[in-house]
Amino acid sequence: MAIDGLTRNVLVYVDGSEECIAAAQAAVIMAKKLGANLHALYVVNVSLLEELLKARILVKLEEMDYRQDLERDGRRYLHYVAELAKKKGVEMHTELVKGVGNREVVKYVQEKGIDLLFMGEFETMHATKDTHFDEQAWIFKKAECSIMIVKRPDHVERVYNALD
Amino acid sequence: MRISDFLSESVITISIPGKEKTALIEQLLDLAFRTGKISNRDAALKALLDREKLMSTGLENGIAVPHAKTGAVKDISMALGICREGIDFQSADGKPSQLFFLLLAPENAAGPNVQVLAQIARLTNLESFRRELIEARSPAAALEIIRKAEY
Numbered sequence: 001m002a003i004d005g006l007t008r009n010v011l012v013y014v015d016g017s018e019e020c021i022a023a024a025q026a027a028v029i030m031a032k033k034l035g036a037n038l039h040a041l042y043v044v045n046v047s048l049l050e051e052l053l054k055a056r057i058l059v060k061l062e063e064m065d066y067r068q069d070l071e072r073d074g075r076r077y078l079h080y081v082a083e084l085a086k087k088k089g090v091e092m093h094t095e096l097v098k099g100v101g102n103r104e105v106v107k108y109v110q111e112k113g114i115d116l117l118f119m120g121e122f123e124t125m126h127a128t129k130d131t132h133f134d135e136q137a138w139i140f141k142k143a144e145c146s147i148m149i150v151k152r153p154d155h156v157e158r159v160y161n162a163l164d
Numbered sequence: 165m166r167i168s169d170f171l172s173e174s175v176i177t178i179s180i181p182g183k184e185k186t187a188l189i190e191q192l193l194d195l196a197f198r199t200g201k202i203s204n205r206d207a208a209l210k211a212l213l214d215r216e217k218l219m220s221t222g223l224e225n226g227i228a229v230p231h232a233k234t235g236a237v238k239d240i241s242m243a244l245g246i247c248r249e250g251i252d253f254q255s256a257d258g259k260p261s262q263l264f265f266l267l268l269a270p271e272n273a274a275g276p277n278v279q280v281l282a283q284i285a286r287l288t289n290l291e292s293f294r295r296e297l298i299e300a301r302s303p304a305a306a307l308e309i310i311r312k313a314e315y
Contacts, residue, residue, distance in 0.1 A: 016275045051282070052278065056219070057221070057284070059218045069272075069274030
């Protein structure tokens with residue numbers, strides 16, 4: 001049972017970046033220490049593909065090809081982070097969904113009663129002020145849970161490695 | 165994902181002598197090839213031209229994004245061509261293309277590939293960005309315009 005029930009369900013958002021690995025390690029540490037349930041979510045950003053299709057940058061054949069590739073990559077990333085959890089004796093529930101990354105994260109948080117969300121550090125891109133693309137801002141604003149942005153990946157890895 | 169991370173002055177040209185689509189693609193490919201990131205120029209060219217056969221990558225507003233996935237690169241490789249006069253690239257709006265973002269992507273990096281394409285789409289969607297880039301007087305100036313837009 002998690003300490004005083006404050007953190008019962010922990011989620012790590014896996015986006016395939018190097019940064020999300022540190023987030024996954026931190027989530028494993030926290031889930032183990034608190035006895036919380038651990039979830040990992042990967043979103044196949046089909047919306048982005050559809051936009052590229054609409055903009056005629058991709059043709060349908062490419063869009064379908066990328067969709068399959070992203071799904072395959074997502075399963076690989078989820079398997080990787082699940083192994084990180086398994087190594088520390090923590091069970092991880094993994095889920096791959098299709099949609100808009102930030103919206104699916106917010107939806108998952110609500111549906112699964114997530115108390116704490118871990119994310120890797122996002123890139124800052126002033127060219128993408130369009131809120132549709134500003135994933136981090138959207139999640140901060142809409143997610144109904146506490147959020148931890150994991151920095152100092154070397155430090156997190158050391159703590160993860162030292163975990164019994 | 166910033167496209168300026170994949171560009172350098174050496175892969176940007178504001179001097180495009182030809183007015184023919186394939187010649188332009190080859191010129192940009194050669195710039196990228198000189199970086200040493202492309203293991204097989206012919207295979208990369210074939211991938212780009214095969215993609216053009218599906219549908220021209222000439223978009224609207226003077227933008228073209230010739231691109232392909234190929235085993236000839238291990239990491240994303242880019243080049244940028246700027247031609248103020250414009251070239252017929254069989255664009256979606258029938259107008260001459262002026263900005264050419266060539267992108268070669270490895271077979272096994274769908275996420276980054278899609279993000280780079282999306283970033284090109286977002287940047288070139290900004291009218292002020294397109295206008296500034298078309299007016300760039302040197303590769304260094306072009307790179308600075310892109311960096312400024314991304315950071």
